[in-house]
Amino acid sequence: MSHYDNGTTGRPRNFPENFNMERQNMQESARIEEVLSTLDRGLPEALDRLVEFLRIPSISTDPAHKGDVRRAAEWLCAELAGLGFEASIRDTPGHPMVVAHSPKGERRALLFYGHYDVQPVDPLNLWDRPPFEPAIEDTPAGKVIRGRGAADDKGQLMTFVEAFRAWKAVHGNLPTDLILLFEGEEESGSPSLRPFLHENAEELRAGIAMICDTGMYSDGRPAITTQLRGLCGEEIIVHAADRDLHSGSFGGLAANPIQLLVNALATIKDETGSVTLPGFYDGVEDLSNELRADWEDLGFDAGDFLSRVGLKHPVGEQGRTGLEMVWNRPTFEINGISGGYTGEGFKTVLPAEARAKVSFRLTGTQDPEKIRAAFRAHIRAALPEDCSVEFHEHGGSPASRMDISDPAFAAAKEALSEEWGREAAYIGAGGSIPIAGDFKEILGMDSMLIGFGRDDDRIHSPNEKYDLASFAQGARSWARILAALS
């Protein structure tokens, strides 16, 4: 019996009842210990499976890897079918979904979500090993699994799968009422996800969703993420002359699209770090006093955090704490820029065009489409009439905030605290996992965001890794949570 069930049964706590509950608790407890020791014994084989999964270069954003993305879906589908799930590959206009069901039962259904696609690997020369030839490495901080996708998100996703496998080995069958949804487009803006949720709402609707694409608060402290920033991604192409020009013949007279782009991008934020677009802060909410106190209790040190990546000084809005900057404040970032001659040597060219990829992180109820419109108006206003601009949308999703009064949160928090021997924390996340908002909007369900990633996992960067401890204790954590919510 879990804390969760204790809070909802409402039966009188007389002796016989308690006695029965004690016996039941002891049986349950024996069972969960058996599942956990099964997980421990099976770790070498579980790692072999993960390495096999990581070898598939399922880069969803690069059309050259379309076949690899499908291969990852097929691998995963076969794994789940082998465990007894009714598993299938479901085609979309983009990369496929993998959907699986355990047998129907009578409890509140749980939906597990993860993604099997990975980020691109450039710059390749900064990797210490080929990104798709993963290996277990010894590091001063312990063993890690190194390779693209180890932490984001294949390694995390497999913590679900290994928990289900061990559960089945001990109980003889899968937990009932599980719905698994694994997508292959998370790293490229999930274009097919919302249509898929709409089309399959009946099939996918559950009591609550479990999302494994987040991290621990800090090494060894488990966490449940209760708020996520939203995202508005844009690509801009500024066009000036109809060809590249020689800067000797035309420099000083003809418009330079790089300069126009640079000027426009330099004025999106002011010198205090605030975004200047009109209406940008509409819907941004300050922290509740309760959450502010919780976050202060985490003892976050922005300087220490930055020093791990070779920096010292926070650059966000003045007057905000470090955690506010990354979890509760919106921001603007230039994620990529290109134009003119960028090869070796030098070329005195005035190029015909210049490009940038930018994104806004959103909080509260900021509307990504209103912000996209304000951004586009700002860029257009910065260009002379003989130049033009193309915009390409790269995803838009509002921020998410979970309702932690659902008792499932407290139950999972307790299970996590038991596994890790430390009080689990409610935290925020600076990243965007639009799926949480989509689940709420389309399927009407809240999400519990629980993952075992670490700040130094180098996700989206060269030399991505996932701690062996995260993988092993992650699977154990899910086994405990499954038991707690059963």
Next chain:
Amino acid sequence: MSHYDNGTTGRPRNFPENFNMERQNMQESARIEEVLSTLDRGLPEALDRLVEFLRIPSISTDPAHKGDVRRAAEWLCAELAGLGFEASIRDTPGHPMVVAHSPKGERRALLFYGHYDVQPVDPLNLWDRPPFEPAIEDTPAGKVIRGRGAADDKGQLMTFVEAFRAWKAVHGNLPTDLILLFEGEEESGSPSLRPFLHENAEELRAGIAMICDTGMYSDGRPAITTQLRGLCGEEIIVHAADRDLHSGSFGGLAANPIQLLVNALATIKDETGSVTLPGFYDGVEDLSNELRADWEDLGFDAGDFLSRVGLKHPVGEQGRTGLEMVWNRPTFEINGISGGYTGEGFKTVLPAEARAKVSFRLTGTQDPEKIRAAFRAHIRAALPEDCSVEFHEHGGSPASRMDISDPAFAAAKEALSEEWGREAAYIGAGGSIPIAGDFKEILGMDSMLIGFGRDDDRIHSPNEKYDLASFAQGARSWARILAALS
């Protein structure tokens, strides 16, 4: 006898002298007509030679083409040796020089300078034909030679060579006292040129230099360029974190090197188009009233000029004419920029570094090294202390202004006017041909900049071409100038 010699002999113009001079003039005139008709008859073979030369992808700025650059030098050296020049390939720490001499005589030596290297070809997809598979094409404006280097500078350089060839065919030997210097690093900042001039000053010093790397004023109007802008080229690499970061985890807190670079580059020019670096305008000179009147007479229309490349509005300093903007005012240009994710799709990355290649065009006596120092100080001041910047120098040369009181200018102007049937013009050039300043500084000689390029030659751009008329009449022009200066 040329106008030039008339102005310097100082012999009394009595009858017998004049009678002899008349006869001499008639003989000279017959001879030059013979050279010109030899050039006309030999045009098909001259084009075959040029096409062969253009097929060699001598891109000096790209180390992958080092062998091709040498091959172009060898091709040229063999051509010159075949004409009777004492020609040799002279190694440097970079790409080689080709130096050739005609037999010693008694007149004022003439040095001919050109370059056999070419610009890179990207973006390759905008070329209508492979850039190193040149061909003669029919266009509404006449025949053109299409290919990388056709106008800049192989086609122009070959106008020298074909004039020498025809001269030799008619006279039985080369003109005496010619020195030829062809370099292979002009498109990559000429790093070896100044040391080479210093080391070989005695051998290379002439009365005046002829430089073929410029253009006509407008279609059909020949010109002598009497002033050139200088150049100061720089590459910047801004470093922030020691790795690429996820903008979800770090965005709003960690420095973004693209944003830092963009902010720094946006403030180099103010909203009136003026450069804001302290001391930048030291040494910039306004036009003389005489030159201002000459330039106004050219009837330049900036809007019309820009409309040929799809633009409308001059963007230079307020209150300046179009010709001033490109010929007599300094400017700042961003020639290339890169950072973060620029591939297909989207990647929410905060990159570790961002790069730009920039250049200043200089006029008057602006000092490239002072401007480089002011630029670097500006960039450094724009960065927080936990970020750093690397600078790489890409050439620096002051502007050049020729002394047109040297009577060789008037002689060449007359020869050009005769060939083209229109009054040749003294003009400026917005581009940088640092060699003219180097010749003055190191060898103590002025340069005559005469070329037959057109504004629509697309030099440094895809689909570069050289008009067949420029090539044919260019060679004829040099034959006339050789005669006029003999």
